[in-house]
Amino acid sequence: MKIGVPKEIKDHEYRVGVTPAGAKALIDAGHELCVEHNAGDAIGFHDDMYEAVGAAIVPAPEAVYECPMVIKVKEPQASEFPLLHAGQILFTYLHLAPDPQQTRHLLERKVVGIAYETVTDQAGRLPLLVPMSEVAGRIAIQAGAAGLQMINGGRGVLLGGVPGVPRGKVVIIGGGVVGTEAAKMALGLGAEVTILDNNLGRLRQLDDLFGPGLNTRFSEAHSLQELALEADLLVGAVLLPGHAAPKLVSRELVQRMRRGAVIVDVAIDQGGCVATSRPTSHSDPMYIEEGVVHYCVTNMPGACARSATMALTNATLPYALQLAEHGEAALKHNPGLLAGLNVYKGRVTNPAVAQDLGYDYYAPDSLLKS
Structure with missing residues (x-):
């Protein structure tokens, strides 16, 4: 199959859909790769590295989007919608539920949209979301620590404190991959860290993993309020x-939180879990609302794009090889890939997206059979 790899155009997005090593694996398997000029240049993956493994470098995105399959990182931007065509396999992060405009365009273009964030493995986990969640969880603490600095409107609190001075208080809502990685970073800085989750089994796992250095609380309205009011x-x-x-x-x-406290809403890709959150970019990542600093960048891993690209390709490559080899038929043979199918030739095939955006839901296996 002929596969296109475009240069990402979202604000300060330097990741690329396939590393040169990933490109070699696809080419060695008998596929053709068209990589847009300078797609990975900013992070040290230069055109000559792709050419050395047999990829073709093309000067403009139009040539990339002529390919029957496109592998990228972030959801298509407005200028990319007209380049998509019917039946094209689009393999990328989509995050459709909070994005009705993108959903409408993908349906109109009748693409086969497979979202990294809903692909599952045999245990029902989200293997293509995990690496970027790991990166985002760690960046969340770095960004939060910067937000607490006075120059950014923060309280002037050093998360680790110093001898004789209290440590900063970090509260993490959610004990999944993002929350776990955020806890590792915050504890490493010496902060006082509490994770809230509504899954007691997960809280027990976190207790076993971190020991008494981490505080765990069952997530309900009272405990969330109590901890939010104390959080730095x-x-x-x-x-x-x-x-x-x-x-x-x-x-x-949020109005009752400490003035100059910081909120880092990693869930902003899916609309955010804080009422005062709104999407920001790496160009202008922070804003102050209700006296609280907010960091709500929708492509947080792009801040560490080289590491993130390598981690992402490690995870996506086995699935990309299946799609390249079998096309749509790969969806029939791999239930995990099928779970990633969000839109299919004008129909919504993810029940959560259909429910949140008010579309009719079509079972993907029935559409593929027909």
Whole structure:
């Protein structure tokens, strides 16, 4: 199959859909790769590295999007919608539930949209979301620590404190991959860290993993309010696969938080779990609302794009090889890939997306059979 790899155009997005090593694996398997000029240049993956493994470098995105399959990182931007064509396999992060405009365009273009964030493995986990969640969880603490600096409107709190001075208080909503990685970073800095989750089994696992250095609390309205009011840094790490994130932190609660506290809403890709969150970019990542600093960048892993690209290709390559080899038929043979199918030739095939955006839901296996 002929596969296109475009240069990402989202604000300060330097990741690329396939590393040179990934390109070699696809080419060695008998496929053709068209990589847009300078697609990975900013992170040290230069055109000559792709050419050395047999990829063709093309000067413009139009040539990339002529390919029957496109592998990228972030959802298509407005200028890319007209380049998509019917039946084309689009393999990327989509995050459709909070994005009705993108959903409408993908349906109109009748693409086969397979979203990294809903692909599952045999245990029902989300293997293509995990690596970027790991990166985002770690960046959340770095960004939060910066937000607490006075120059950014923060409280002037050093998360680790110093001898004789209290440590900063970090509260993490959600004990999944993002929350776990955020906890590792915050504990490493010496902060006082509490994770909230509504899964007691997960809280037990976190207790076993971190020991007494981590505080765990069952997530319900009273405990969330109590902890949010004491937090120097609040990290939103909530995930309902496919769905828009629930708004767990109300505006009224944000109004009562400490002035200069920081919220890092990692769930912003799915709409955010804080009522005062709105999408930001790496060009202008922070804003202050209700006296609280907010960091709500929708492509957080792009800040560490080289590491993130390598981690992402490690995870996506086996699935990309299946799609390249078998096309749509790969969806029939791999239930995990089928779970990633969000839109199919004008129909919504993910129940969470259909529910949140008000579309009719079509079972993907029935569409493929027909």
